[in-house]
Amino acid sequence: xxxxxxxLVLDAATDNLQQVMSFIEDCLKDRDISPKTEMHINMSVxxxxxxxxxxxxxxxxxxxxxxxxxxxxxxxxxxIFKDSGIPYDPLAKKDPDVTLSAKERKIGGLGIYLVxxxxxxxxxxxxxxxxxxxxxxxx
Amino acid sequence: xxxNKNKNGTKLTFEIAGRVDTSTAPQLESAIKEEISGVxxxxxxxDKVEYIxxxxxxxxxxxxxxxNNQGTMKLINVNxxxxxxxxxxxxxxxxxxx
Numbered sequence: 001x002x003x004x005x006x007x008l009v010l011d012a013a014t015d016n017l018q019q020v021m022s023f024i025e026d027c028l029k030d031r032d033i034s035p036k037t038e039m040h041i042n043m044s045v046x047x048x049x050x051x052x053x054x055x056x057x058x059x060x061x062x063x064x065x066x067x068x069x070x071x072x073x074x075x076x077x078x079x080i081f082k083d084s085g086i087p088y089d090p091l092a093k094k095d096p097d098v099t100l101s102a103k104e105r106k107i108g109g110l111g112i113y114l115v116x117x118x119x120x121x122x123x124x125x126x127x128x129x130x131x132x133x134x135x136x137x138x139x
Numbered sequence: 140x141x142x143n144k145n146k147n148g149t150k151l152t153f154e155i156a157g158r159v160d161t162s163t164a165p166q167l168e169s170a171i172k173e174e175i176s177g178v179x180x181x182x183x184x185x186d187k188v189e190y191i192x193x194x195x196x197x198x199x200x201x202x203x204x205x206x207n208n209q210g211t212m213k214l215i216n217v218n219x220x221x222x223x224x225x226x227x228x229x230x231x232x233x234x235x236x237x
Contacts, residue, residue, distance in 0.1 A: 014161055014162065017160070017161055017162055018162070035220055036219070036220050036223065039190060039220045039224075042190060043190070043192050043193075043224070046160055046161060046192045047192065047193055050161045050194075098227075098228055098229030099229055099232070100229075100233075101232075101233060102200065102203045102204055102207055102233040102234075103204065103207060105200055105204075105233065107197050107200055107201055107204075108193075108197055110193040110196055110197075110228050111192075111193040113228070114193055114224070114227065114228065117227045118227075
């Protein structure tokens with residue numbers, strides 16, 4: 001199957017979420033992946049893109065770059081998110097305690113935790129003035 | 140996302156269809172807020188939910204917190220993919236899922 005290496009550059013704004021999701025869907029359209037894997041990928045992409053849209057740029061909206069590569073051997077998807085916003089390592093945040101009761105639970109904080117659980121690899125680095133977050137999942 | 144609501148006395152049922160994500164979760168949240176006062180039994184029918192992100196989980200948790208003070212809440216017809224998300228996040232322990 002043809003390997004894919006596509007990039008999308010767009011404003012880091014939640015209004016663009018649909019565009020991001022369509023881009024990802026398009027990159028995977030020739031692959032026969034399970035609904036579960038698809039959901040894991042979609043969910044992770046949404047969490048990361050929305051995080052960038054909310055937190056990376058404080059005053060005016062900046063750009064986000066999303067690079068998707070889909071390989072055959074190993075069968076995997078790797079997605080690289082880059083933004084030039086405030087340096088921020090989302091992986092440094094402590095995981096939420098998922099054993100607490102509803103009353104004790106704080107609203108929120110589950111996004112990045114889910115990404116860590118759903119992906120096979122999650123790596124953050126700050127490079128050339130950019131936040132770089134790489135996620136990988138075997139297909 | 141589409142929401143159908145059905146109110147019968149103090150029982151309120153939401154049938155949710157489609158994607159509950161960052162873009163649509165606020166709609167669900169306002170629909171709940173509008174109707175939740177006086178409700179003793181809140182039901183979410185998840186049969187047609189295709190996808191839920193953490194934005195959707197936040198709405199469910201916040202509804203559960205409200206219902207802990209005024210009655211019961213349950214989710215019905217949860218599919219396997221969504222059940223897995225509930226398991227990973229510990230939501231299976233704090234929500235009633237039938």
